[in-house]
Amino acid sequence: MSENETPICPACRRPLLTRFAKLCCYCGAALPAELLLAPEQKAEIERRELLEWRQRQEEAEERAKEKKGARSSSGTTIQMPPRLNRNPHSSSTLGGHGT
Numbered sequence: 001m002s003e004n005e006t007p008i009c010p011a012c013r014r015p016l017l018t019r020f021a022k023l024c025c026y027c028g029a030a031l032p033a034e035l036l037l038a039p040e041q042k043a044e045i046e047r048r049e050l051l052e053w054r055q056r057q058e059e060a061e062e063r064a065k066e067k068k069g070a071r072s073s074s075g076t077t078i079q080m081p082p083r084l085n086r087n088p089h090s091s092s093t094l095g096g097h098g099t
């Protein structure tokens with residue numbers, strides 16, 4: 001059982017960052033199947049990651065709601081971007097019709 005061990009590329013002997021890639025990310029050598037995760041394992045990990053991601057999304061949403069509610073008490077101001085001081089008469093410096 002080598003599930004928890006870091007797989008090492010047999011070609012360049014570097015630890016693989018991912019067990020999903022079929023090729024070594026360093027030297028591009030094809031990796032033996034035993035170093036890679038089985039499709040079922042991969043699916044399970046992806047499902048777990050998706051669940052975690054959803055949880056994180058929900059947490060972030062709740063935190064955003066809390067922030068909105070606490071804004072009146074803490075008085076945090078949202079920084080507005082500086083307005084562009086565009087002068088519509090700036091073209092008058094050209095002086096086309098002075099004479």
Ligand SMILES: [Zn+2]
Pocket residue numbers: 009010011012013014024025026027028029
């Ligand atoms: Zn390699």
